[in-house]
Amino acid sequence: MLKWLPWLLAVPGVAVANCVLTDRTAVSSEAKIEQRSGVTVNVMATPGLVGYRRCEVTFHARIGDRWYLTSAHHDWPGDRPQAEACAVAQARADSAARTMAGPSQITTHRSMVCTDNPNAAPVHNVKIGQQADLHQFRPHPQFPNAFWHNGSQCRWFIEPQFRDRDIHNHQGVICEIRRSIWVVVDKF
Numbered sequence: 001m002l003k004w005l006p007w008l009l010a011v012p013g014v015a016v017a018n019c020v021l022t023d024r025t026a027v028s029s030e031a032k033i034e035q036r037s038g039v040t041v042n043v044m045a046t047p048g049l050v051g052y053r054r055c056e057v058t059f060h061a062r063i064g065d066r067w068y069l070t071s072a073h074h075d076w077p078g079d080r081p082q083a084e085a086c087a088v089a090q091a092r093a094d095s096a097a098r099t100m101a102g103p104s105q106i107t108t109h110r111s112m113v114c115t116d117n118p119n120a121a122p123v124h125n126v127k128i129g130q131q132a133d134l135h136q137f138r139p140h141p142q143f144p145n146a147f148w149h150n151g152s153q154c155r156w157f158i159e160p161q162f163r164d165r166d167i168h169n170h171q172g173v174i175c176e177i178r179r180s181i182w183v184v185v186d187k188f
Contacts, residue, residue, distance in 0.1 A: 019114040020112070021110065021111075021112045022112075022113065023108060023110050024108070024109045025108045025109075026106070026107045026108075026109075027095065027104050027105070027106050028104065028105050029095075029099055029101065029103070029105070031097075031098040031102045032063065032098075033061045034062050034064075035061070035062040037060045037062070037067070038058075038059055039057065039058070039059040040057070040059065041056070041057050041086055042056045043055050043086070046075045049075060049141070049142075050142055051077060052075050052076065052077050052078065053075070053076055053078045053082070053085065054074070054075045055073060055076075055088075056072075056073040057072060057073070057090045057093050058070070058071040058093070059071075059093065061093075063097065063098065063101040063102075064101065068097045068100045070094075070096045071096075072092035072095075073089050073092075074088040076088075077144060119133050119136065121136070122137070124159070126159060126172070126184050126187060127187070128185065128186065128187055129184060130184045131177070131181055131182065131183045132181075133180055133181065133182070134155070134174075134180060137155075137157040137174055137182065138157055138158050138160075139155070139157060139158075140156035140171060141158070142156075143156035144156075149173075153175065154173055154174065154175040155173070155174055155182075156171060156172070157174055158170065159171070159172070159187070170187055172184055172185075172186050172187030173185050
């Protein structure tokens with residue numbers, strides 16, 4: 001392979017792919033929840049996330065001859081039914097109880113996805129007027145929802161940058177100019 005490297009570098013138009021390494025870890029258990037007791041469900045505003053809701057589910061789960069106290073929560077932007085969010089929280093609490101009850105099997109899957117599509121990578125050092133796909137901008141954690149300005153759908157984004165051995169979070173606004181193409185209208 002090394003003898004081909006200089007030849008490949010000399011050929012114009014050879015693209016370098018952007019790669020993303022993903023890790024997925026799953027925990028499975030053979031334990032079966034036979035009964036639930038004292039189920040409490042609380043729905044509230046999510047601390048630290050404006051506009052988001054949180055469903056917390058707490059209960060005792062009987063697995064075999066023992067009871068396990070378990071609890072879990074699920075945060076969502078409020079765009080889905082409450083029952084759906086609480087079902088996710090209950091599934092997480094079930095999983096936690098099964099993990100407490102006995103041996104679990106942990107499975108990890110690593111995969112690297114490479115593409116030479118320039119629209120796959122996040123944009124960096126964005127300038128006002130720059131255009132990109134929505135997924136290339138990092139959503140603003142405090143303002144995750146879209147809003148309308150002058151007839152266009154807009155969103156907030158953030159862009160962290162290292163400067164003077166410190167991280168500075170720039171923020172800005174992007175607006176959709178045509179289907180899935182967004183333009184930076186402000187950055188500060």
